[in-house]
Amino acid sequence: MVAYDALKEAIIIGDEEKVPSLVQKALDEGVDAPDILNNGLIAGMEIVGRRFKAGEMFLPEVLFSASVMHKGLDLVNPLLAKSGHKGLGTIVIGTVEGDIHDIGKKIVGFLLEGTGYNVIDLGVDVKADSFAQAVAKHNPDVLGMSALLTTTMPRMGTTIELLKEKGLREKVKIIIGGAPINDQFASSIGADGYALEAGSAVDLVKKLLAG
Ligand code: B12
CATH class of the missing domain: 3.40.50.280 (Cobalamin-binding domain)
Structure with missing residues (x-):
């Protein structure tokens, strides 16, 4: 069972250790990279976007979330490229x-x-x-x-x-x-x-x- 809630929360609070370690754990458990991307990393950043829009998160926090999200992205990206995963545009x-x-x-x-x-x-x-x-x-x-x-x-x-x-x-x-x-x-x-x-x-x- 992938800890997506924990991953999303780690992105929202900008936990730079937890994000890559949870992504790596999911990969080690054999979870597909696109699944981690969509249900963990993107889902987390979507919440950040909504909170920023609602004035519940501020600029430095958004930038921090984006940078830790990138740490997770760095781990899934090479696998996405291999699986021929296409982005939304x-x-x-x-x-x-x-x-x-x-x-x-x-x-x-x-x-x-x-x-x-x-x-x-x-x-x-x-x-x-x-x-x-x-x-x-x-x-x-x-x-x-x-x-x-x-x-x-x-x-x-x-x-x-x-x-x-x-x-x-x-x-x-x-x-x-x-x-x-x-x-x-x-x-x-x-x-x-x-x-x-x-x-x-x-x-x-x-x-x-x-x-
Ligand atoms: C930071 C800043 C600077 C920094 C920029 C650093 C950087 N790397 O960006 C520095 C110090 C370099 C700077 C320089 C100047 N600045 Co200045 N600056 C600002 C300031 C304080 C904040 C801008 C900012 O980053 N806001 C925070 C971000 C998150 O908000 P945002 O940019 O609006 O972006 C959001 C939305 O607009 C939207 N958005 C932005 N881009 C896009 C693109 C798309 C496609 C979409 C869909 C949405 C979208 O989404 C973003 C996120 O939510 C503003 C004041 C202000 N309140 O805007 C003045 C301001 C923009 N600057 C101003 C001026 C005059 C200048 C200078 C000419 C000053 C000078 N005499 O040298 C120079 C211009 C240099 C140049 N050639 O560009 C004036 C502009 C006045 C005017 N009416 O034109 C302002 C309004 C300050 C003022 N009240 O006088 N500035």
């Missing part, structure tokens, strides 16, 4: 050109990764052309752009226009976020969605990829 994410704020974008990336998506983080100060190249190269299901400055928000629109020019816009769902962004701005530039915080970003991605 690929997300390319980055902070737009001229903007170096990345704390929020990283949390969004961690939570998406923690809930089963393959996340490619392009970093900060990402030019429209680099976003376009990444879409062409990785063929992601979703492109996420972050901006924290009112002066860099327009770059999101520039990127969408460039994707249209290159015939890439229809290949990918586009979501945006960051403190100055709202729904109205998202629709004005033709993005597919906006999320106020990381928990809602996970819900948004799920919704966009379901329909």
Whole structure:
């Protein structure tokens, strides 16, 4: 019997010893890596996402949970690759050109990764052309752009226009976020969605990829 409740709890409280040891124990008992991923690691991070959204967990705690979750992920990842396990989808994410704020974008990336998506983080100060190249190269299901400055928000629109020019816009769902962004701005530039915080970003991605 796998101690999934204990594993989830260890992720929530950020226990960096218990997470890898419980994952290793489950692997030693012959439990499938995808089972541990879905019912232990992802399930734990989903609770973290919900608590963060509800204001019951705070930023440093979320980052800590994400880092201990990664310790578990490191153990199951090689086995997942061998078993041909496919994630829920690929997300390319980055902070737009001229903007170096990345704390929020990283949390969004961690939570998406923690809930089963393959996340490619392009970093900060990402030019429209680099976003376009990444879409062409990785063929992601979703492109996420972050901006924290009112002066860099327009770059999101520039990127969408460039994707249209290159015939890439229809290949990918586009979501945006960051403190100055709202729904109205998202629709004005033709993005597919906006999320106020990381928990809602996970819900948004799920919704966009379901329909
Ligand atoms: C930390 C910080 C910095 C750090 C950034 C460190 C880093 N590695 O990120 C440093 C010190 C470097 C910095 C620099 C600057 N900053 Co600053 N910074 C902040 C601060 C205090 C917090 C931002 C933050 O991390 N918040 C916490 C995270 C968790 O929240 P978040 O980023 O909003 O992310 C959440 C959501 O927005 C959403 N989200 C975010 N991205 C995405 C993406 C997608 C796809 C989705 C769906 C959702 C999503 O989910 C996240 C998690 O829930 C804000 C103030 C504020 N209250 O926002 C100012 C702030 C953003 N900064 C500001 C300014 C002006 C600057 C500087 C220009 C200052 C200067 N004169 O040099 C420079 C700009 C440098 C540059 N070129 O980018 C202003 C912007 C004002 C404006 N209207 O444009 C703010 C609002 C401060 C202020 N009140 O004046 N800053």
